[in-house]
Amino acid sequence: MGRIICCGLGPGDPDLMSVRANREVRAATHVAYFRKTGRAGQARAIVEGMLAAGVHEYPMEYPVTTELAVNSEEYARLLGGFHDEWADRLVELSRTTDIVVLCEGDPFFYGSFMHLYTRLQGRAEVEVIAGIPGMAGCWNVAGLPMALGDDVMTVLMGTLPEAELERRAQSSDALVIMKTGRNLAKIRRALERAGRVDAAWLIERGTMPGERVARLCDVDAADCPYFAIVLVHGRGGRRQEAAE
Numbered sequence: 001m002g003r004i005i006c007c008g009l010g011p012g013d014p015d016l017m018s019v020r021a022n023r024e025v026r027a028a029t030h031v032a033y034f035r036k037t038g039r040a041g042q043a044r045a046i047v048e049g050m051l052a053a054g055v056h057e058y059p060m061e062y063p064v065t066t067e068l069a070v071n072s073e074e075y076a077r078l079l080g081g082f083h084d085e086w087a088d089r090l091v092e093l094s095r096t097t098d099i100v101v102l103c104e105g106d107p108f109f110y111g112s113f114m115h116l117y118t119r120l121q122g123r124a125e126v127e128v129i130a131g132i133p134g135m136a137g138c139w140n141v142a143g144l145p146m147a148l149g150d151d152v153m154t155v156l157m158g159t160l161p162e163a164e165l166e167r168r169a170q171s172s173d174a175l176v177i178m179k180t181g182r183n184l185a186k187i188r189r190a191l192e193r194a195g196r197v198d199a200a201w202l203i204e205r206g207t208m209p210g211e212r213v214a215r216l217c218d219v220d221a222a223d224c225p226y227f228a229i230v231l232v233h234g235r236g237g238r239r240q241e242a243a244e
Contacts, residue, residue, distance in 0.1 A: 030098065033057075
């Protein structure tokens, strides 16, 4: 019996991959990775030049990404079938060999692999290697100390209703907002009403080629990069006041 080894690759720069993940990727004979149809795949791009000659590759192509509403029954049906199929295929492959599954960031932090992980329990030996979350890479390239002292940090999805984004922005100190893309204008409006937009930064492709760091208020409202997050650093007020 082989193993299914999910390697967290970190935020994008191969130099930020763990030694353990690097070792597994370079030694792999079978590698699987998620990607959108017609694209190379972000995880696969991170390991370019690292894979051994003759490695067997298994692109796991999503049947749908943004074409359907994420809360629709058809979206759930298509994605559920996709994850079922690939869990079965990985189990079959692992009967005779180790297979490495590539995952950006950390697999257990909004990683696509989690949907396979739950389906693989009790069916195969599964190992998950931690990775630096993408948001940590982003706040480091931006030079933003994110949380200090008693700050509360909240991670939000840009797909949330505008009123919910505003409420969370008002009640938390530090903010990480993921899934920006076509939600960027909504995110900006919510932060403006919460009085936080002046402290907000947009980080696109953090730690990767084409990286961009800009104040959110300086970004055109129509500029909605897919691979980006919004960061609002904490204020450290309570601990700072005590220190003074």
